[in-house]
Amino acid sequence: xxxxxxxxxxxxxxxxxxxxxxxxxxxxxxxxxxxxxxxxxxxxxxxxxxxxxxxxxxxxxxxxxxxxxxxxxxxxxxxxxxxxxxxxxxxxxxxxxxxxxxxxxxxxxxxxxxxxxxxxxxxxxxxxxxxxxxxxxxxxxxxxxxxxxxxxxxxxxxxxxxxxxxxxxxxxxxxxxxxxxxxxxxxxxxxxxxxxxxxxxxxxxxxxxxxxxxxxxxxxxxxxxxxxxxxxxxxxxxxxxxxxxxxxxxxxxxxxxxxxxxxxxxxxxxxxxxxxxxxxxxxxxxxxxxxxxxxxxxxxxxxxxxxxxxxxxxxxxxxxxxxxxxxxxxxxxxxxxxxxxxxxxxxxxxxxxxxxxxxxxxx
Amino acid sequence: xxxxxxxxxxxxxxxxxxxxxxxxxxxxxxxxxxxxxxxxxxxxxxxxxxxxxxxxxxxxxxxxxxxxxxxxxxxxxxxxxxxxxxxxxxxxxxxxxxxxxxxxxxxxxxxxxxxxxxxxxxxxxxxxxxxxxxxxxxxxxxxxxxxxxxxxxxxxxxxxxxxxxxxxxxxxxxxxxxxxxxxxxxxxxxxxxxxxxxxxxxxxxxxxxxxxxxxxxxxxxxxxxxxxxxxxxxxxxxxxxxxxxxxxxxxxxxxxxxxxxxxxxxxxxxxxxxxxxxxxxxxxxxxxxxxxxxxxxxxxxxxxxxxxxxxxxxxxxxxxxxxxxxxxxxxxxxxxxxxxxxxxxxxxxxxxxxxxxxxxxxxxxxxxxxxxxxxxxxxxxxxxxxxxxxx
Numbered sequence: 241x242x243x244x245x246x247x248x249x250x251x252x253x254x255x256x257x258x259x260x261x262x263x264x265x266x267x268x269x270x271x272x273x274x275x276x277x278x279x280x281x282x283x284x285x286x287x288x289x290x291x292x293x294x295x296x297x298x299x300x301x302x303x304x305x306x307x308x309x310x311x312x313x314x315x316x317x318x319x320x321x322x323x324x325x326x327x328x329x330x331x332x333x334x335x336x337x338x339x340x341x342x343x344x345x346x347x348x349x350x351x352x353x354x355x356x357x358x359x360x361x362x363x364x365x366x367x368x369x370x371x372x373x374x375x376x377x378x379x380x381x382x383x384x385x386x387x388x389x390x391x392x393x394x395x396x397x398x399x400x401x402x403x404x405x406x407x408x409x410x411x412x413x414x415x416x417x418x419x420x421x422x423x424x425x426x427x428x429x430x431x432x433x434x435x436x437x438x439x440x441x442x443x444x445x446x447x448x449x450x451x452x453x454x455x456x457x458x459x460x461x462x463x464x465x466x467x468x469x470x471x472x473x474x475x476x477x478x479x480x481x482x483x484x485x486x487x488x489x490x491x492x493x494x495x496x497x498x499x500x501x502x503x504x505x506x507x508x509x510x511x512x513x514x515x516x517x518x519x520x521x522x523x524x525x526x527x528x529x530x531x532x533x534x535x536x537x538x539x540x541x542x543x544x545x546x547x548x549x550x551x552x553x554x555x556x557x558x559x560x561x562x563x564x565x566x567x568x569x570x571x572x573x574x575x576x577x578x579x580x581x582x583x584x585x586x587x588x589x590x591x592x593x594x595x596x597x598x599x600x601x602x603x
Numbered sequence: 604x605x606x607x608x609x610x611x612x613x614x615x616x617x618x619x620x621x622x623x624x625x626x627x628x629x630x631x632x633x634x635x636x637x638x639x640x641x642x643x644x645x646x647x648x649x650x651x652x653x654x655x656x657x658x659x660x661x662x663x664x665x666x667x668x669x670x671x672x673x674x675x676x677x678x679x680x681x682x683x684x685x686x687x688x689x690x691x692x693x694x695x696x697x698x699x700x701x702x703x704x705x706x707x708x709x710x711x712x713x714x715x716x717x718x719x720x721x722x723x724x725x726x727x728x729x730x731x732x733x734x735x736x737x738x739x740x741x742x743x744x745x746x747x748x749x750x751x752x753x754x755x756x757x758x759x760x761x762x763x764x765x766x767x768x769x770x771x772x773x774x775x776x777x778x779x780x781x782x783x784x785x786x787x788x789x790x791x792x793x794x795x796x797x798x799x800x801x802x803x804x805x806x807x808x809x810x811x812x813x814x815x816x817x818x819x820x821x822x823x824x825x826x827x828x829x830x831x832x833x834x835x836x837x838x839x840x841x842x843x844x845x846x847x848x849x850x851x852x853x854x855x856x857x858x859x860x861x862x863x864x865x866x867x868x869x870x871x872x873x874x875x876x877x878x879x880x881x882x883x884x885x886x887x888x889x890x891x892x893x894x895x896x897x898x899x900x901x902x903x904x905x906x907x908x909x910x911x912x913x914x915x916x917x918x919x920x921x922x923x924x925x926x927x928x929x930x931x932x933x934x935x936x937x938x939x940x941x942x943x944x945x946x947x948x949x950x951x952x953x954x955x956x957x958x959x960x961x962x963x964x965x966x967x968x969x970x971x972x973x974x975x976x977x978x979x980x981x982x983x984x985x986x987x988x989x990x991x992x993x994x
Binding site for chain 1: 860880890893895898905908
């Protein structure tokens with residue numbers, strides 16, 4: 241039991257923080273993230289990555305949140321790379337992973353379907369075998385985060401009764417992408433597959449095992465991103481309470497506002513504990529399979545609380561587009577709709593509610 | 604970062620688990636009871652067993668039975684005890700007056716009081732609050748005036764927990780009404796509750812129970828050598844005492860037991876219907892509470908891992924605030940589960956209604972206290988805002 245970070249982990253965190261604090265979200269920053277090794281965090285050294293663990297992943301994601309950085313590190317370098325590493329053939333891994341690590345290939349997982357969010361199983365996209373190794377995919381995936389600019393798609397589809405993962409080149413005929421802006425000012429796409437040519441990722445007839453291995457890392461990373469967002473939101477709210485004067489005194493002279501800030505802090509710290517737990521758990525051999533779900537649930541609850549209170553405690557300025565706060569709030573709201581909101585996490589946890597008497601951390 | 608216990612700590616945990624489950628008699632293992640419910644006898648008997656095994660006062664100096672454990676081990680000790688349903692050592696003795704005497708008392712006072720305090724041969728109660736001194740403790744009015752070989756105490760304490768079980772009371776009293784700051788005129792005094800001039804009057808609470816009392820002092824003579832440390836330094840000692848409450852400040856294991864009890868009740872068959880837990884709205888509440896408790900336990904472990912001895916950690920305020928909120932939430936869900944059966948608090952044992960259901964509403968009412976005592980939750984928010992957020 242140890243909650244401290246080692247020097248190497250602190251160095252990664254500080255380096256990423258420094259990189260992301262430089263302004264701009266140009267193409268150059270993606271390459272810099274690659275140079276720093278961030279895009280190869282979850283990729284084995286033999287494929288050009290760092291082979292780092294879940295704790296390092298959490299630290300990077302937290303920094304993405306602190307900077308509200310739009311780079312799709314979690315989608316590409318954590319979820320998709322993790323899925324390729326878990327399911328891909330040796331050839332696919334050797335082909336794709338080094339290019340993810342060096343920043344020249346953006347691959348994203350496309351799972352959402354219209355009306356069916358955050359499911360591991362495919363429903364409305366079907367795969368037909370077209371030869372020895374070829375498949376043909378038909379159906380609609382939407383929304384696909386980063387889907388309009390991704391170089392390659394990992395598409396979940398039903399082959400008969402089973403969900404498998406397929407690699408699809410989105411630039412081919414048979415794939416129609418319609419890109420649009422999301423609530424947080426980022427990009428997603430509607431992707432219509434009409435007999436699109438595909439190859440299977442790996443060879444297993446059942447893709448769910450690999451999906452369930454890879455997805456929790458992404459879920460935990462989104463929870464860590466939410467934590468980073470909330471840290472900054474509380475900081476700037478506290479600073480605002482100190483500096484803003486009304487009725488001849490700083491807002492911080494008002495006990496009711498101080499107490500509400502204290503409650504925000506409590507929400508934040510409890511969420512932080514579950515994020516660290518998810519990272520430690522994913523890094524452990526004695527992993528708690530629901531740790532990422534727990535962290536996502538706790539950050540989702542805390543995110544609502546901190547986001548709403550941050551705006552309210554700022555007053556009108558918190559509503560303006562020119563002030564930084566609202567952009568953090570929007571990303572926090574968006575994170576609820578990426579990889580599952582609180583209701584979804586509760587639904588997952590409710591399935592095993594009667595399988596334990598109590599939840600024991602130090603069992 | 605690592606979630607597993609080290610091999611040594613894991614062995615320590617197993618050793619304690621074995622002791623608490625096999626060496627403490629079954630009648631002293633009452634998983635869901637509160638200390639008020641188990642009564643004086645069980646508290647005393649349990650602590651004597653723990654003390655004989657060196658498990659009653661691990662936080663004290665080693666000379667007086669302390670163990671020099673890490674805060675993580677203290678957490679494990681506390682958790683395993685509660686997990687086995689063992690009543691923890693009595694806080695007033697072990698976490699409050701004991702450490703103050705060990706830190707500030709004279710050698711003679713330590714010899715006289717620490718061994719019986721550890722062994723529960725003295726049952727201590729706390730005399731801090733007064734009718735006019737609740738959260739604003741420094742406004743206390745009970746006085747002690749030096750008269751020959753004694754202090755003469757006059758005044759009144761309020762909300763004294765389990766005073767009717769007590770042998771002795773440790774009090775904050777005003778010894779210098781002229782002090783420049785009111786905090787500077789307070790001393791820490793030890794009184795035998797059988798002294799002439801002391802009257803204890805029960806304060807019946809909304810759950811119908813007698814848990815707290817008023818304690819009146821009328822010309823009570825107290826030997827001079829029962830003043831702890833220096834005269835007029837009592838406020839510092841009280842702050843030390845309150846800062847000592849880090850382990851067990853959030854009653855996590857006990858709350859987990861109650862939630863497990865509630866879940867078991869909700870899983871039972873319902874005549875002509877389905878178990879309550881089949882209701883997804885109720886299941887949702889359980890999932891949320893379990894997750895909040897996971898978050899709180901992890902936060903406690905973080906604080907335990909990061910705390911520095913002797914210095915109050917403002918994170919304790921987070922644990923107290925959230926710990927009592929969740930404790931109250933769990934008493935609430937228990938009260939909700941009983942349906943009409945929850946009306947039957949007065950039925951006694953001659954009933955088909957489960958005792959946990961019968962007692963649920965009184966307990967729910969009783970635990971409204973949790974966000975008031977030990978520094979109300981508003982005081983905790985104040986500490987978080989000022990000490991942590993700098994507001």
